[in-house]
Amino acid sequence: MDFQVLSRRLADGVQLAVPPFVVRVTTSLRGLQQSFHNLYGEFDLLDDGEAPDFVIRVSGTGGPHRFFRRQAMAFIDTPPPYTPLPERMAPIMFEQALNWCVATRTFTHLILHAAVVAKNGRAVIVPGQSGQGKSTLCAALVARGWRHISDEFALMDPASLAITAHPRPISLKNRSIAVVAAWAPDMAQSPAYEGTPKGTIGYVRPSRAAVEAAPEPVVPVAVVFPRFDPAQGPAFDPMGKAAAFIALTACSVNYREFGQAGFDAIGRLVDGNPVLSATYPDTQSAVALLEQVVG
């Protein structure tokens, strides 16, 4: 879409399809509009007749300090539990707000804090707190033709265990920005935002293929907890079922709200699929390990 058109629509508020959700975004911040044009370029803008799941407005914070330090804040209907960031980091502010909406308001799916990638319809769940390498691995695999399901949340149906795709810009931190750039020079990345609370952050632009495939759910065939260690591996360690169960419940953001259904779902996920701890010294061997997992 033409930037001038997008810019005007964003200033008025526009419904953006971010599968499986519809997000109404309003912003007059030029930097964020440009970032949208880049990172969400392959996503569909909907007409105003489509009701949104979430409404997010990103704007300057105003107040006297705007004259020496311009800040951006993402506003939703309740006061969000995060603080303003410098205006140049508005794209991070938006991603943070949308993550918060998805994680705290979605109870149609059991959500694991995990990346999900698939090859030939066979999906691997890669859980992990931020900084453990799940997004890096996700980007590296997507660059080799794997399907980009999600780099942050596995939205799992508690009955069938099928995962609904939620492709978003893949968030890379610090060293992994250069690692991914070297591994996949053709993959479109955003400018790097330096000095954020989590260090330097950059995003990979999702492909049209990932967005178009999103309505199609995938079935997990394995869970891989990633561990990057320059001095070890590559190696797989199968995890015990009890340890795997506990690790997976700990990385679910809404396990508690599902009660018995959540317990049963994680139990079936662990009983029916290998859960592995993967240690690898570099991207090359990590990708090779994952290729091996999906056979």
Next chain:
Amino acid sequence: MTPDPLLRSLRDPASMATLTAVDWTGMMQRARPRALLGKLARGAAEAGVTGLLPAAVQRQFASVDRLCAYNDEHLKAEAFLTLHALREVDTPVLFLKGAAYALLDLKVARGRVSSDVDILVPRDRLPAVESALGGAGWLGVKLDAYDQRYYREWMHELPPLQHQYRATVMDVHHTILPLSGRIRPDAQALVRDAVPVEVTGRAAFVLQPADMVIHAALHLFQDGDLAERLRELVDLHELVGEFAATDTAFWDTLAGRSRLHQAGRPLYYAFHFARRLLGTPVPDRFLGGLSPRPGRVALAVMDTLVPAAIVPSLPDRVPPGAALARWLLFIRSHWLRMPPPLLARHLAIKAWDALRRRLG
């Protein structure tokens, strides 16, 4: 019919099928922060229109349904754990508000997202109850000396407790209005006439239906600032709807209990506005028989302020009239809560605290 889509959807859930995307965008943003999304979801389901709503609304309704179902289970589990913690204490334990609604499986419990636990015990059992709850992990939130005194001398409840591991918040009441206020409900009658309820094999109590309604009305119109608290009026609307349908003598009992608890004025306001905003079927005979009743001028003022204040606004677009109404009703709530000398002292101390915090 009211033109506000939120009020109309609460009164007539089937009308949600005709809302536009613009209506939904505004209504969901107003309903969610004020815990009304669950009520809308339940209304749509009962009216059989959920399938006709926009896909995003259906997703959000399905999510909030799951959350409400969890909160219902959670409240029942917390009620059991509360009784377990108090098993050695010789006291009746009454569950109030959300916990009571859940334990009785009342219609009002469905679509409620609140997860705090409220109990009531006789005032002379408070020390034993507080200590037993503390032993089970319910600890007082940190308050300064003045706030501690404020609660313990003038309020109707202990300073809030929070469980150290589960983070559940509990209010322990000994009556249903601040001691410093002008209305004195009969706390002994609340306990004496309570209704037994079984909680997973343990005995507990809830307020009798009329007292439950009076508590909800007092909370909103005698002890509260009313700002954006439409949810509580909906609770009242649903409570009386269910009680009046199952007990033909309900309105007479309520009139009697209102005299006992001196609750005529707040009850009048509660039902006047429930009828006006939500269409609650209140018999004229009941409203006319309440005593004391608000005077003509007071009612005219409240008629102007309450609808503007109680209906939630869009978060970043609060009309000036609503802001003014909320400010005036906030002042009213303090006026009702404390006699003037105490209020002056309270405000002076709070202002001094705020000033000190600002100066760092």
